[in-house]
């Protein structure tokens with residue numbers, strides 16, 4: 001239990017910290033917010049003075065009746081009409097102000113959401129790859145969707161209400177003071193009581209608000225992962241377990257949501273009760289004062305109306321605190337992600353030339369690297385590649401081939417040694433400009449929901465339809481695309497599972513051909529393409545890669561037979577190098593690898 | 603209406619390996635995906651021991667199938683939880699055996715946490731070939747009657763591919779093995795090779811038979827192997 005207590009203390013600190021960050025962030029919209037405040041205050045002030053003026057009317061009527069009874073002039077209807085007209089104008093102006101204020105606030109909160117989403121997306125691109133090794137994408141994406149949504153919605157309502165409530169309370173206090181200081185003090189007794197109750201509930205329930213957002217993220221992550229692998233779930237009869245797992249998380253979400261909503265829902269009735277206590281006290285004391293004649297009846301009416309108006313914003317603040325708590329819980333997750341350490345994007349000492357001017361001589365010098373410091377993958381990798389060469393990297397699975405590519409593109413950084421292009425360390429280029437130098441087709445095809453045309457054009461966004469089709473022809477994708485329903489306009493689904501695996505690879509190859517970069521990287525780019533089609537693509541590729549450096553990784557040795565240089569990698573070290581014939585003649589590891597394909601296995 | 607598959611008839615027998623080869627988009631995956639009933643046939647039927655699979659409960663049917671998809675899918679969790687995915691109460695021995703046969707043991711043991719090493723969503727923190735081997739191990743751990751390998755040796759080097767199939771043949775014993783492959787070397791010794799072309803069967807036979815009388819198959823072979831290599835396979 002001690003552990004739990006400590007945790008909740010931690011949470012309270014987080015609450016203040018996150019609230020502070022949230023306020024700082026909203027500070028970006030100072031001017032808009034000031035305008036909102038001005039209109040909110042204006043609208044409230046007019047609302048607040050209303051009862052006082054209405055009270056004047058009552059007093060007028062009361063005096064009129066009294067004077068009529070004592071044979072006087074009776075009720076002054078002109079005066080009453082003037083008062084009512086004034087009241088009408090006040091209420092109309094107040095309504096207009098409220099309208100403007102709502103309009104501005106919605107704009108601000110939506111702009112803020114827009115900006116936050118944009119920052120989050122950009123942040124994802126700057127995150128080091130290993131961030132996603134320990135959590136699901138769905139969970140992270142939930143921060144962009146659910147958390148930002150919650151934040152925007154609750155903020156929109158709570159900020160206005162908060163301003164209105166505070167202004168109302170101040171305004172009304174003033175009005176009450178002008179009527180009767182004594183009664184005001186009595187009303188005030190309820191204030192500390194309310195504040196105490198409120199902070200008690202906030203403290204208890206904030207934890208559940210946080211849990212609620214966190215489990216929402218988990219549910220999201222689970223759904224996304226199961227959706228992506230639903231074939232496997234079915235094939236391995238895991239439906240029930242998956243549903244059970246989902247139910248468990250969903251139940252936790254339900255429980256935390258229930259608790260947070262229930263606890264914060266208590267606020268309203270408690271505040272109502274406290275408010276009514278004050279109301280009763282004022283009614284009793286007010287009655288006595290009126291009987292004594294120290295206060296007019298109209299003033300009592302105004303005052304009682306004021307007390308009502310006084311407890312209302314307190315109740316409202318109770319409601320707001322519910323929303324504010326969700327907002328803070330969501331903000332905490334959003335800012336937590338934004339504050340994660342990221343890869344630095346710009347080079348400290350930029351190389352004297354731009355990355356797009358590079359020719360493509362790639363040099364690996366004693367590169368040492370491990371994903372974890374206690375497990376080194378590449379021990380001492382060196383290679384010298386001349387611009388225009390076709391380099392093949394082969395080796396048993398897990399040898400570190402893909403790792404070399406990841407280092408070259410700076411998805412990870414070397415622990416030791418260096419990688420240079422044309423003699424410039426790749427660290428001396430900005431990440432994004434460096435990556436633009438490479439055209440790549442990676443082991444895991446990546447296509448998005450959209451038409452085939454859009455998917456290929458992703459390689460170069462300003463390409464014309466004709467250029468896209470020419471690239472598809474070079475990748476030998478044109479033929480199959482034309483047989484699909486809709487041709488180039490066929491819509492790929494989210495997993496791109498409505499075309500075959502090899503067809504997916506052909507599309508990503510077309511994309512790379514269209515992009516036309518200085519250095520080409522093909523990591524098992526044709527592993528699922530049949531060898532006859534591959535032969536034809538290879539010809540197109542050879543034309544394309546003529547004069548540019550290309551890296552080809554393939555287990556199918558027929559793919560790399562004609563490479564200028566084959567690097568044979570084993571356990572992170574280059575153990576042989578040369579071209580196909582040389583290596584076969586040498587009779588070493590490569591020859592063994594090559595010949596093992598004919599081994600009798602059955 | 604264009605069907606991705608037309609007029610397909612063949613029998614795969616227990617204890618035998620039936621292989622499928624054919625160009626990209628020829629319908630290989632579609633064909634093997636009919637077996638665990640991800641889709642059902644439009645016309646005709648698939649029978650298992652004489653019973654139409656549409657009459658069998660999906661769960662019952664799938665229990666007997668060890669399915670390895672073309673695109674290896676792993677779930678976030680540990681190596682052990684992924685291998686044991688298809689059999690909730692798999693013993694440690696079962697898991698280790700599956701790892702050993704699938705040639706995963708070596709790289710698993712090299713990881714600091716062995717079988718408890720964590721796997722990121724989609725298997726992003728293991729190499730392409732390791733991902734594929736784990737997804738093979740997952741199928742082996744079930745000890746199924748029918749194995750379906752959909753181009754699932756493509757990310758393995760020739761050597762690992764050969765050793766894996768050799769080890770596998772020791773445990774598949776009386777099971778029916780279906781292998782989709784692009785490499786001739788992977789299916790060289792299959793009992794029956796089905797050549798698919800644009801959704802139709804272009805030929806059925808052993809490697810030697812097909813080399814003799816099937817033009818499509820010959821083209822595929824010569825795109826991968828030199829003339830000398832081909833002679834060697836026929837010897």
Ligand SMILES: Nc1ncnc2c1ncn2[C@@H]1O[C@H](COP(=O)(O)OP(=O)(O)OP(=O)(O)O)[C@@H](O)[C@H]1O
Nearest residue numbers: 371397398399400401402403727728729730731732
């Ligand atoms: N994100 C990661 N975190 C930790 N280890 C990793 C990560 N990615 C890869 N590894 C490990 O690094 C080693 C090399 O992986 P790499 O992907 O470079 O192999 P590869 O040569 O491309 O193999 P394959 O032919 O199977 O694709 C493997 O042992 C793998 O498990």
Ligand SMILES: Nc1ncnc2c1ncn2[C@@H]1O[C@H](COP(=O)(O)OP(=O)(O)OP(=O)(O)O)[C@@H](O)[C@H]1O
Nearest residue numbers: 498499500501502503606626627628629630631632
């Ligand atoms: N879910 C789907 N909806 C519609 N068409 C599909 C779907 N899946 C595959 N196809 C189409 O059916 C045809 C056969 O696809 P299939 O995946 O069976 O090919 P494959 O032989 O396995 O090819 P590969 O070697 O590239 O994996 C292809 O033309 C493909 O575009």
Ligand SMILES: [Mg+2]
Nearest residue numbers: 402443729730
């Ligand atoms: Mg790889």
Ligand SMILES: [Mg+2]
Nearest residue numbers: 500501631672
């Ligand atoms: Mg397929």
